[in-house]
Amino acid sequence: MRIYVTSVLVDDQAKAIAFYTETLGFVKKNDIPLGEASWLTVVSPDDPGGTELLLEPDGHPAAKPWKAALVADGIPLTSFAVDDVEAEYERLRALGVRFTQPPTAMGPVTTAVFDDTCGNLIQIVRVPAA
């Protein structure tokens, strides 16, 4: 068994694909219309055959209160690996991205947390070489 897709719940798929591609730099992989929404996924340009991120609509009535509660407490459910947290922080801030936590050393790792504009907080982390 392997993980081929994981999802974030977004409030608007059009806004989400713009943010996740133009701002974050991911690449659209699948955009398959399914009723009112699409099976809409992105991948890292560094790993186009790797795990896909599904931009899943948050239309379920429980989704929005759940997301709001997580955001209020600063909790990111999704985490992306970067080579340089400081550089990514500066790059994204220059693009207007709002961080709830600037780069901070947490023991062996450095992390930062930003708002994806779609109702989620996202953590970026430099993963030490294995």
Added chain:
Amino acid sequence: MGDVFKALADPTRRAILDELADRDDQTLFEICSRLAMKHRLESSRQAISQHLDVLEAAGLIATRREGRYKFHSIKRAPLEHIADPWLERS
């Protein structure tokens, strides 16, 4: 107003103040991350939230909401004159 000394009597609450002294405006998630990664304190998020309530009642931290986020900062005023009654020589 809660008791400052009672608030400071707990080592987890002192660790929270250690971390908030580093930078203002931390989310609950950041405080929990710092406690886990830097102090090896694996308290539940709910327990940390209760510690924050005690610190806030004692006037040692303040919270503010900005949009959808909630941030915590240290308030040093209650600490500044805490020992004055014993330090003043008549």
